[in-house]
Amino acid sequence: MTQKQPTIKEIAKKLNISVSSVSRALHDHPSIGLRTRLRVQQLAKEMNYEPNQTAIFFQQRKTFTIGVILPHLSESFFSDAISGIEDTAHKNSYTVLIGQSHDEMEKEQQLLESMKKHRVDGLIVSISKNTSSYAHFEVLKNANIPIVYFDRIPNMPDIHYVACNMVSGTIQAVNYLHKKGHRVIGLLNGPEKLFSSAERLDGYRKALDKNRLKYDPSLVANSDLTTEGNYEATKKLLVNKRRVTSIVAFNDYVALDAMHYAQEQKVKVNKDICFVSYANFPFAKYLRYSPMASVEQFPYIQGQKATEMLLELLKKNDESETNPGYYKIILDSQLIIYNQQ
């Protein structure tokens, strides 16, 4: 029976006291006598009273909601990150609004707009692959809505972010391949402009140095991360006159395509050529050809840290403290070696 939700007003009337007293009683305000407090709380329970959050949001100019914008839910990296975000947010009685940009800048802008309209208190963002301008983020900044970026962070100064340092993991990956006897190691990297591509390249070069291997630019290929792009880049590495015996691939999805392509070219995966990739694909053990190892980026923890950071910022905002600076958290990535079977 569609009963209208009871309000504080009705409680007040039934008890013949003022609304303010009811409000205070429900919040255990010290200035309310024990007697009335108890009477109020009991009646509230009886009537099944629940505060009208929309009224509170409005009154407090706060929605206790954080928005999350990321490329897609379907990538296990992101759905794990979401879990970290959700868990942390709920623990602090925040709600999470999720939107997928599908790697399109236009969609990202729309989502940002819609989240701003819905007055989210803050945002956690992993930017789309095709985002080239950051104006839409500036708008939010001006509206005083804090943003924490994670994983895919924009190349701009003065931002808060959580990321995973790919350098360390990449070094571990190359070291591992070197120890396994590989001397011609290719890097199948992502788009050149991406920060995370630069990191991988950095780690790759450092590790080569450390192992006294000479850096050879022709052993590095960039892909735009589409399947075709992945094939193209793999091809570039495979036709190299030096015989590439192993490849470090930008992520598991790239590796999947690369292995598929290699196999089509009659290059035997895990025999003629080995792969190491990133992100720890959950189905690795079921794959026909699987990488030997993968660099774990701890998405759940990244989500968690990003949320904690955002909540911290919101608290500072509430107390209108001037921000002391910009937060950064950088986790170390870590190579996970799969059981060879």
Place this chain on the structure above:
Amino acid sequence: MTQKQPTIKEIAKKLNISVSSVSRALHDHPSIGLRTRLRVQQLAKEMNYEPNQTAIFFQQRKTFTIGVILPHLSESFFSDAISGIEDTAHKNSYTVLIGQSHDEMEKEQQLLESMKKHRVDGLIVSISKNTSSYAHFEVLKNANIPIVYFDRIPNMPDIHYVACNMVSGTIQAVNYLHKKGHRVIGLLNGPEKLFSSAERLDGYRKALDKNRLKYDPSLVANSDLTTEGNYEATKKLLVNKRRVTSIVAFNDYVALDAMHYAQEQKVKVNKDICFVSYANFPFAKYLRYSPMASVEQFPYIQGQKATEMLLELLKKNDESETNPGYYKIILDSQLIIYNQQ
């Protein structure tokens, strides 16, 4: 610089007119003259005015938000469904609040509670595997928040839902195996109490009948959908004295485990035994052992239809029409045959 958002009041003051006129002008209300309307709209644009949604939500007793609760985002079935939901919701200027139950009833209850607090206008739910009581849903019903269930629907009367009829797809699957020469076909089903398990069994039996094969209960095994449960159930089918040459598996994840187990038992997948499953796993082509075919359940369309249904219900609610009954949409599933390579 953290400029406070301008309000309708300030516009009114600057133009020396009343707030009501401003409000109406912005809504193109006919009772406002062209002159003032233009003046208002121009100033609003100049000042970068944006209506305060929280105030509107409060005033209209509506949040234009729909909640979605499902087991997990990581299953591609669900993340596809989410895309369908999001697209449809955004098209109608609704926002989507997502929560994962992680297949735990307790989490599901918490989410429901939190969404109710946040005053979502309606809900789309795919229930958790471990949900045994439906009391928490009844509460929402009493609060007049409509719920549309999809895919995993609770076994209770008087609900709105969107589902995919598994009978047709199952029949196609068994027919396909029969045509390929299989005569001993096992059914690796889900938990017995699940409606979708019953459907698969139904289709399975119907198809056997049609193909003049006798139904043999020992060729049906139920799994609780954990990896161990999947192994257990597969074992039951493999040790059957009749040599099972093909298995219809509850879904792709179950099939993955079953194939893994079979291979460990030296039963050659796709030679000694073939699999057909459900849900059209996106990585099928990369798998070591992949099913021959999969029954597609059109998650995107299910999400879309569920959202449309919910929006319809909300409209009726607004116009306080009495509900004529309960909506059901049942899509037909369809067998997708993978390219054998």
Place this chain on the structure above:
DNA sequence: CGTAAACAAGCAAACGTTTGCACGATTATT
């Protein structure tokens, strides 16, 4: 020219909650 119709705009209430301030009543202090 007088009356009715159409048009433009304003007033004020309402949505549910929180909170600064004021007030009366009780208790403590000297």
Place this chain on the structure above:
DNA sequence: AATAATCGTGCAAACGTTTGCTTGTTTACG
């Protein structure tokens, strides 16, 4: 016993918007 401190409660404003009703002004018509 008078004054001060403390306690418990209420008043009213505020948050930003929408909307039914009223009012004043212009236009149209006979």
